Amino acid sequence: MRRAALFSLAAMAFLNAAIAQAQAQCQLAQIAQWAVRAEHYNPVVDGVINGQKIGVMLDTGAGVSLIHRSAAKKLGLATSPARGRRFFGVGGETQVQEAYIDEFRIGEARYKNWVALVAGEHELQSDVALLLGYDFFHQMDVEFDLPQNKVQLFEPKGCDNAWLAYWSKEAVALPLEAGDKIIVTVRINGKPLLAELDSGATYTSLSLEGALQVGVTPKTAGIASGGCSTGLGRVRVDKWIAPFDSFAIGDEVIRSPKLHFGDLWQHTKREETGSFIARRLPNLPDMLVGADFLRAHRVYVAHSQRKLYVSYAGGSVFPAGGGKPCSEFKD
Numbered sequence: 001m002r003r004a005a006l007f008s009l010a011a012m013a014f015l016n017a018a019i020a021q022a023q024a025q026c027q028l029a030q031i032a033q034w035a036v037r038a039e040h041y042n043p044v045v046d047g048v049i050n051g052q053k054i055g056v057m058l059d060t061g062a063g064v065s066l067i068h069r070s071a072a073k074k075l076g077l078a079t080s081p082a083r084g085r086r087f088f089g090v091g092g093e094t095q096v097q098e099a100y101i102d103e104f105r106i107g108e109a110r111y112k113n114w115v116a117l118v119a120g121e122h123e124l125q126s127d128v129a130l131l132l133g134y135d136f137f138h139q140m141d142v143e144f145d146l147p148q149n150k151v152q153l154f155e156p157k158g159c160d161n162a163w164l165a166y167w168s169k170e171a172v173a174l175p176l177e178a179g180d181k182i183i184v185t186v187r188i189n190g191k192p193l194l195a196e197l198d199s200g201a202t203y204t205s206l207s208l209e210g211a212l213q214v215g216v217t218p219k220t221a222g223i224a225s226g227g228c229s230t231g232l233g234r235v236r237v238d239k240w241i242a243p244f245d246s247f248a249i250g251d252e253v254i255r256s257p258k259l260h261f262g263d264l265w266q267h268t269k270r271e272e273t274g275s276f277i278a279r280r281l282p283n284l285p286d287m288l289v290g291a292d293f294l295r296a297h298r299v300y301v302a303h304s305q306r307k308l309y310v311s312y313a314g315g316s317v318f319p320a321g322g323g324k325p326c327s328e329f330k331d
Contacts, residue, residue, distance in 0.1 A: 026162035031140060031153040032107045034058075038149055042291045043199050044128055045151070048105040049075055055128035056106055058151060060142075060182055060301075061198030061288065062133030068120040068232075071129030072099050079118050087119050091231030092267035094119045106132070121234040131200065134181065137301070144199065144299045146291070147313040156304045164302050164309055171298075171311035172250030182301055183285055184308050187248040188259075189214045193286035195249075197301070197308070201290030204318060205229075205239060206261035210286030216242050216261065226260040227323020235267045236326040252312060258320040264288070292318055 034045040037055065047056035049067075052075055066087075072079055077099040085096040097118040104111045116130075141154040141164070156164065165171035177183040182197040188206070191214050203226070211217065218240055226239035239262035247254045265284050296317040300309040 023162050026159035026164075027157040028141075028159065028164070028166065029155045029157060031155055032109065033150060033152045034107055036146060036149040036151060040126075040128075041202055041295070043144065043146060043151060043294070045106065047130060048103075049129065050077075050102050053127070054130060055126060056130045056132050057128050057200060058137075059131040059198075059200030060134055060137055061196060061200045062131045063180070064117060064135045065131060065133040066117040066119050067099060067101075067130050068124055068128070069095075069097070069118050070120065070123045071127075072097075072118045075129065077101070077118070082117055085117065087232060088268045089231035089233060090229055090237055090264050090267070091121070091233030092235035094121050094232040094234075104130075120232045122230060138180070138303055141304055142301045144294050144297075144301075146294045147296070147298065147315070156302075159304060164300055164305065164307070165298075165311060167298060168311045171300075171309045172252055174250050174308045174310065176303075176306045176308055179283055181283070181285070182308065184249070186287065186289070187246070188287070189245045190248075195287040195289045196285040197299070198288040198290055199294060201288045202292065203239075203260045203321060204288065204290045204293050205264060206259055206287050207265055207284070208261065208263040209265070211242070211261040213286070214244070216244070224320075225322050225325050226262065227321070228326040228329055229262060229264075233267065236329060237262050237264065237266065238326045241320050241322060247318070249310060252310070254317055257318045259318060260320075 037044045043058040044055045045058065047054050079097040079099045082096040082098045087094050087096050099116050099118050101114045101116050102112065104114055141156055143152040143154065145151065174184045177185065177194060183194050185192050186195040193210050193213065220242055223240045223242045226241040229237045229239050239260045241258050241260055243256060243258050245256065247257045247259065268284065296313055296315045298311050298313050302309060
């Protein structure tokens with residue numbers, strides 16, 4: 001028994017030494033630090049297109065970076081069809097175009113001679129012109145510190161086995177699921193579901209399929225209107241707010257949350273050429289974890305390790321903001 005205890009102590013000491021060595025070798029080279037505008041709930045930073053100031057939304061849920069069509073008109077950008085490109089999302093399909101940009105600036109970085117994609121069917125009510133999507137963010141590690149109104153980009157060197165939540169030993173580390181999105185496993189009422197980190201979504205929302213897996217429907221007792229959701233397409237989608245027993249991400253458990261849910265993916269279908277078959281796009285998550293979660297947490301997306309580090313920073317995690325149903329909106 002004593003020999004086993006000594007062996008255990010020796011193994012722990014070896015493990016601690018290995019961890020300390022990994023931390024010592026790790027270097028987090030900061031690529032950029034961006035100030036997030038305090039007046040926006042979603043992460044929006046300052047940018048410039050062809051000398052004109054714009055807002056840039058940091059949108060990890062957007063597969064590719066793009067300029068909103070109404071903003072392209074205001075910026076005086078000439079557009080042409082983007083052949084062979086189709087975009088689908090919560091709001092259904094949106095027409096895709098291209099626009100040539102002489103120079104785009106964000107922070108200290110400059111991108112010249114950029115052929116940008118253009119999409120979006122609704123008029124924007126702010127100066128947010130560009131969605132910086134996952135095609136950009138997957139190239140590096142990203143830290144969202146929205147409680148402090150900042151986002152940092154890192155290039156880790158020698159950090160394969162290091163603890164990258166450098167601000168806290170109490171953070172949760174979760175493996176990223178396979179694929180080209182930031183997806184982790186969460187638990188709703190104890191049921192494991194796949195959740196995508198979508199900084200462009202205002203409220204964390206379950207898909208209808210995800211809600212059904214835990215026994216919640218639009219007819220469940222105690223639900224309320226969650227408002228009308230839109231994406232880049234024209235279609236509006238009703239959402240509801242329902243009480244749940246728990247939401248868990250790693251060791252963090254939130255009791256009795258009120259979460260949005262809706263048929264998020266009902267319009268994410270494409271018709272196959274030469275047939276009447278409409279197929280739903282593959283690899284859609286059960287849940288979108290949005291800006292409401294990020295506003296109460298510090299989150300490090302370690303693409304270098306295929307991990308997500310999360311720590312609670314304070315405040316309400318899921319404020320149950322409602323709104324008018326879609327039937328009350330005019331097209």
